[in-house]
Amino acid sequence: MLLSNLNLLATAPGGVARLRELILTLAVQGKLVPQDLKDEPASELLKKIRAEKDRLIAEGKIKRDKPLAEITEEEKPFGLPVGWEWVRLPEIYYSISPSGNKLLSSAVQPEGKHPVVDQGQRHIAGYTNNDSLLIEIPGPVIVFGDHTKEIKYIDFDFVAGADGTKILRPVLQDERFFTWQLRSFPLEDRGYARHFKVLNSCLFALPPVAEQSRIVTRVEELMRLCDALEAKGQLEATQHAQLVNTLLGTLTESETPAQLADNWHRSATHFDLLLDRPDAVDALEQTILQLAVRGLLVPQDPQDEPASGLLKKIRAEKDKLIAEGKIKRDKPLSSIAEDEQPFALPVAWEWTRMGDAVNSSEAGWSPTCIGSPRRSGHWGVLKVSAVSWGAFDANANKELPADLAPRPEYEVQDGDFLLSRANTEELVARSVVVGKAEPLLMLSDKIIRLDVSSLMNRDFLNLCNNANHARAHYIANASGTSSSMKNVSREVVLRTPVPLPPLAEQSRIVTRVTQLRRLCADLHQRLTASQSTQAHLAEALVENVA
Numbered sequence: 001m002l003l004s005n006l007n008l009l010a011t012a013p014g015g016v017a018r019l020r021e022l023i024l025t026l027a028v029q030g031k032l033v034p035q036d037l038k039d040e041p042a043s044e045l046l047k048k049i050r051a052e053k054d055r056l057i058a059e060g061k062i063k064r065d066k067p068l069a070e071i072t073e074e075e076k077p078f079g080l081p082v083g084w085e086w087v088r089l090p091e092i093y094y095s096i097s098p099s100g101n102k103l104l105s106s107a108v109q110p111e112g113k114h115p116v117v118d119q120g121q122r123h124i125a126g127y128t129n130n131d132s133l134l135i136e137i138p139g140p141v142i143v144f145g146d147h148t149k150e151i152k153y154i155d156f157d158f159v160a161g162a163d164g165t166k167i168l169r170p171v172l173q174d175e176r177f178f179t180w181q182l183r184s185f186p187l188e189d190r191g192y193a194r195h196f197k198v199l200n201s202c203l204f205a206l207p208p209v210a211e212q213s214r215i216v217t218r219v220e221e222l223m224r225l226c227d228a229l230e231a232k233g234q235l236e237a238t239q240h241a242q243l244v245n246t247l248l249g250t251l252t253e254s255e256t257p258a259q260l261a262d263n264w265h266r267s268a269t270h271f272d273l274l275l276d277r278p279d280a281v282d283a284l285e286q287t288i289l290q291l292a293v294r295g296l297l298v299p300q301d302p303q304d305e306p307a308s309g310l311l312k313k314i315r316a317e318k319d320k321l322i323a324e325g326k327i328k329r330d331k332p333l334s335s336i337a338e339d340e341q342p343f344a345l346p347v348a349w350e351w352t353r354m355g356d357a358v359n360s361s362e363a364g365w366s367p368t369c370i371g372s373p374r375r376s377g378h379w380g381v382l383k384v385s386a387v388s389w390g391a392f393d394a395n396a397n398k399e400l401p402a403d404l405a406p407r408p409e410y411e412v413q414d415g416d417f418l419l420s421r422a423n424t425e426e427l428v429a430r431s432v433v434v435g436k437a438e439p440l441l442m443l444s445d446k447i448i449r450l451d452v453s454s455l456m457n458r459d460f461l462n463l464c465n466n467a468n469h470a471r472a473h474y475i476a477n478a479s480g481t482s483s484s485m486k487n488v489s490r491e492v493v494l495r496t497p498v499p500l501p502p503l504a505e506q507s508r509i510v511t512r513v514t515q516l517r518r519l520c521a522d523l524h525q526r527l528t529a530s531q532s533t534q535a536h537l538a539e540a541l542v543e544n545v546a
């Protein structure tokens with residue numbers, strides 16, 4: 001049953017990881033290989049383990065264990081096969097203490113005589129030449145990360161890394177079976193707190209030694225099969241990404257609407273292969289956006305007023321507002337040189353800068369807020385996550401404390417064009433046009449509100465800001481040393497290149513993009529439903545096997 005349905009299990013979301021868990025569950029429950037009544041039972045093995053530990057204690061090689069309580073029936077998580085025994089984990093191993101034989105992380109070298117094993121994810125953390133720290137193990141041991149929960153099978157002498165490195169030596173057992181069972185324990189995640197006490201509280205299902213070896217052989221055989229399935233999936237994902245990039249790349253390389261129509265027709269014959277994964281649909285949506293801002297998504301109309309005339313009107317509107325004292329005079333922005341233009345534009349379009357399409361800009365404020373979202377009727381300040389590509393999340397906010405007076409001038413309004421200037425590199429300077437705003441929500445200092453000219457289509461400007469050429473501009477000009485958080489200044493935002501079409505064409509482009517994005521959303525929904533069905537089928541198979 002298990003092997004006959006491997007393909008379905010492996011291709012379900014998280015399938016290979018779930019399959020690995022299932023294999024270990026079956027292994028430690030005695031369901032992976034048949035029992036042999038000729039095997040010496042685990043009750044006899046347990047007697048030998050206790051005798052061996054008593055011998056080592058008498059010789060002063062290990063310390064005497066603290067007495068452990070008998071295991072009650074209520075504690076046993078499942079029934080065991082004949083010949084197996086439940087034991088408390090500390091009964092069947094002893095610890096090897098590195099004591100002073102630990103090496104600080106700063107002293108670990110990329111090369112050296114002795115491998116260093118610590119609690120990190122890497123099997124070997126590095127090397128050292130310090131002979132005095134070498135631990136000569138009596139046989140294979142298991143290194144457990146007290147802070148990380150990492151479990152490593154080690155069969156060579158090594159130097160222990162500092163902090164959190166616990167060394168366990170199983171007594172008279174198959175050390176690999178001991179390792180696999182430890183990996184099957186659902187250890188409570190305590191963050192960077194210690195986990196060794198949690199590990200020692202687990203009950204261990206002890207089979208006969210001969211059966212332990214048979215289980216190990218079977219587990220490792222199945223884990224190699226999981227490795228192959230995982231590698232196959234990664235290979236297919238790589239090949240699929242290459243196909244997506246190739247086919248969609250032919251669309252964005254189109255220079256005229258006629259070329260686009262031809263390339264689209266050619267690519268559309270492969271869409272059944274192309275659009276079968278969420279990331280491919282995302283790539284298609286971004287491609288649509290690229291075509292839109294390059295003027296290839298809708299036809300041009302020679303009767304439209306050219307963008308050069310539109311820019312003059314926008315400038316006149318801004319000068320009028322300045323003269324009336326409604327906005328401050330803006331700093332002049334340089335024109336976009338030819339070598340700054342990322343692609344050619346259709347006739348009647350113009351390259352301009354974001355600052356030339358807006359009347360003014362402002363950021364909010366940064367009060368110390370309550371960590372939780374605002375309660376009903378209370379003021380809140382938006383978090384940077386409130387603004388992302390095409391979405392405004394009013395629930396991403398923090399409540400303003402009662403002792404701070406709100407600033408209504410920063411309240412989000414219907415139709416606001418908002419840009420989050422701080423976020424991950426992928427999301428920095430994403431923008432959104434707010435539809436219906438919720439009351440009592442204020443801008444933070446990390447969110448910029450752009451007062452878009454009344455002569456501009458703000459939805460088109462939003463498309464431009466989230467297109468690839470703008471992303472490249474923001475990434476190139478973002479500041480911040482952290483790879484997880486980047487910032488762009490308001491000046492960088494206002495210098496963003498904008499490919500500007502006539503106003504009437506802006507509206508036609510927005511309408512077309514909206515239609516195509518609805519189709520992409522429908523594709524996402526269908527894929528999600530399909531994956532959900534596949535996941536439920538896989539789960540049902542897992543339950544039947546277990």
